[in-house]
Structure formats: C-alpha cells, structure tokens
Amino acid sequence: MSTTPVNVQIPSDTEAPIIADFVEHALRVAYFDRQHWASLPSSDWDAPGVYILMTADGSSRVYVGQARKLRGRLQQHNNKEKLPWRRALAVKRDTTAGFNTAEIGYLEGRIAAELNALHQITVIEGQTSGDETLPKHMMISLDAFVKSILGALRLAGLDISRSNPQTLTEDEQPTSAPVPSNKPNKTVTVADLVSSGLLQAGQALFLSQAGKEAEGSVTADGEIIVRGVSYKSPSTAAAKALELQSSNGWMAWKVGSQSGPPLDMLRQQWLIQQTEEAEK
Structure with a gap:
C-alpha cells in the first residue's frame, strides 16, 4: 500500500x-x-x-x-x-x-x-x-x-471508493506459465511489467472483442487508463472499455496495435525472468 x-x-x-x-x-x-x-x-x-x-x-x-x-x-x-x-x-x-x-x-x-x-x-x-x-x-x-x-x-471527506472488484479471476497467474518449485508465488500485475521494463509508461493498448473496439494507455505506476479512468486490473479495464460483464484483459489487450502481442505474452516473459533470477 x-x-x-x-x-x-x-x-x-x-x-x-x-x-x-x-x-x-x-x-x-x-x-x-x-x-x-x-x-x-x-x-x-x-x-x-x-x-x-x-x-x-x-x-x-x-x-x-x-x-x-x-x-x-x-x-x-x-x-x-x-x-x-x-x-x-x-x-x-x-x-x-x-x-x-x-x-x-x-x-x-x-x-x-x-x-x-x-x-x-x-x-x-x-x-x-x-x-x-x-x-x-x-x-x-x-x-x-x-x-x-x-x-x-x-x-475533504468525499467517498471515492470503488464498488467494482479490481482483481478478477483472469488476473491470477496464467496456468500455461512454467511451474517450477521456485516459481514466484504472486499474482502478476501490470505494474510488475512496467517496473521490469517489459512495458513502458504511456504505451498504447488496443482491444477488439464482441464486435467492439477500444483503446487504453499505461500509467507510470502500472494502471490502464480507459476514457479518463484508471484501473489496476487489465480485466476490469477491458470489461469497462467494452461495456461487457467480463473480459480476460490479459488476453484481450494488445500492445501497440490491434495486431500486437497480448499483455499475457509479457506476463509470461516476466514469470520466466523471475524464475531465471531465482535459479541464479
């Protein structure tokens, strides 16, 4: 915190x-x-x-x-x-x-x-x-x-708390990632990707799902801004951007363009890096 x-x-x-x-x-x-x-x-x-x-x-x-x-x-x-x-x-x-x-x-x-x-x-x-x-x-x-x-x-006493969850099931660690015994035991966040240099502050993100398209951008502290509102969870950001009940933001958000790599690819790279660091 x-x-x-x-x-x-x-x-x-x-x-x-x-x-x-x-x-x-x-x-x-x-x-x-x-x-x-x-x-x-x-x-x-x-x-x-x-x-x-x-x-x-x-x-x-x-x-x-x-x-x-x-x-x-x-x-x-x-x-x-x-x-x-x-x-x-x-x-x-x-x-x-x-x-x-x-x-x-x-x-x-x-x-x-x-x-x-x-x-x-x-x-x-x-x-x-x-x-x-x-x-x-x-x-x-x-x-x-x-x-x-x-x-x-x-x-000033204004209630600015959010009622929507900021971490969804889709934000948990991917099951397809390597699972060695020394694998980092934490949920990966967009902030992790920014701090590691895999993702840059200001990077544009794009998504297309259910016939809808939307854009977002990454903040310096690893949140995603959609229409002026920042979200810690990529899945929450994707769902809000597309006005859907839910969306797997790690797979839906593409980096740099609609045909760019999904955020999940960078998440996989981060996990591999952490595993390699732990093995040194």
Whole structure:
C-alpha cells in the first residue's frame, strides 16, 4: 500500500482556508467553506488550477472545473450558482511556473472522468474529455497528479471508493506459465511489467472483442487508463472499455496495435525472468 506525504497547515483564523501541500508533486490544495471563499488571498490563488465544488445536502453532487484564475472563477460560482455548493477545494501547482491551460484542461477531464465512474457521485457539468494536445510524457506526469488530487478529495471527506472488484479471476497467474518449485508465488500485475521494463509508461493498448473496439494507455505506476479512468486490473479495464460483464484483459489487450502481442505474452516473459533470477 503506497502513501502520499502531505503537509497540512491549519490556521488559527477559522475563516481562513486549510492548506495541504502534497510534497511529491508540489501541489497546493486549499479547503474552504463557501461563505469564506473570499478568504483565499488573491496573491496566491489568482493562479491556474482545478477546483471541485461539493454539496452538503447528501446528494454527493460535485462540480469539477478549471480556471486560469482560480479565485476569480470561484467568485463567479458564488455570485451565479450552478450548483448549491457549500464547500470546495482548489488545486494549483506550488511552483514558480505553475500549470498552463493545456495541463489544467487535461486534469479537469481526468478528475471528472474518475469521479463520474463512481456510482455514489454525480458530476455536474464535468468535462470528461480532457485536453489531449499535450505530449505523451506530460500526460504521464499529470496522471500521477490525479491520484494526489483524488487523495485531497478523501481528506475533504468525499467517498471515492470503488464498488467494482479490481482483481478478477483472469488476473491470477496464467496456468500455461512454467511451474517450477521456485516459481514466484504472486499474482502478476501490470505494474510488475512496467517496473521490469517489459512495458513502458504511456504505451498504447488496443482491444477488439464482441464486435467492439477500444483503446487504453499505461500509467507510470502500472494502471490502464480507459476514457479518463484508471484501473489496476487489465480485466476490469477491458470489461469497462467494452461495456461487457467480463473480459480476460490479459488476453484481450494488445500492445501497440490491434495486431500486437497480448499483455499475457509479457506476463509470461516476466514469470520466466523471475524464475531465471531465482535459479541464479
């Protein structure tokens, strides 16, 4: 289980925002109630970033947005209500350069898609199709930021747990793999393939099944992104991509193209490598 280091600043002024610094990605998050939105200092928060507005009526409705000037956009939301929000969080980059418009467009789409995939949350006017004009290496970096922002929502008390299983029967070790006595006794993950170099972050994946086709991409920590939502399990990712009850993602996902090798071939190579290492 991985953790994210966070430094939290709780001011003595109860109207001032609580600030959380996500150290790994230099993200700064401000938590505040709607009635105190003006306590956000313009010197710090008229900056590019993304924001999430949350209700307090039990409906679990959220609004996901992005702005070149966060504080100014939040003032607009306060004056002209699109959602009866009562609390919010704003996210910016705690660096000199900060985010650019393409980056916040991509993050807005990814966060909205991740939240929209949860049955217990309703996204209002969220942009589920993020900015795709960024170079691949920048998308890979921003995908890592998404986890920190979702973690920030957990700190705000939002339930972002998934009800669907993240490990299916098809994700267990393949029975066709070599089975020596010293065979690694673990379920192979996409993260194993990435960490070993057999699969690269940003690698495109393709699948075709039941007359449907879909695409995905691999994150740096070994998840598969499909339509803006990341999945640890290749089988869950395949089933969601094709809107099927189930799919053997290790066999269905092809690497690089529709005619490329299946993920299972790389899984077999990983198992062989681990066996050879154990025999040394």
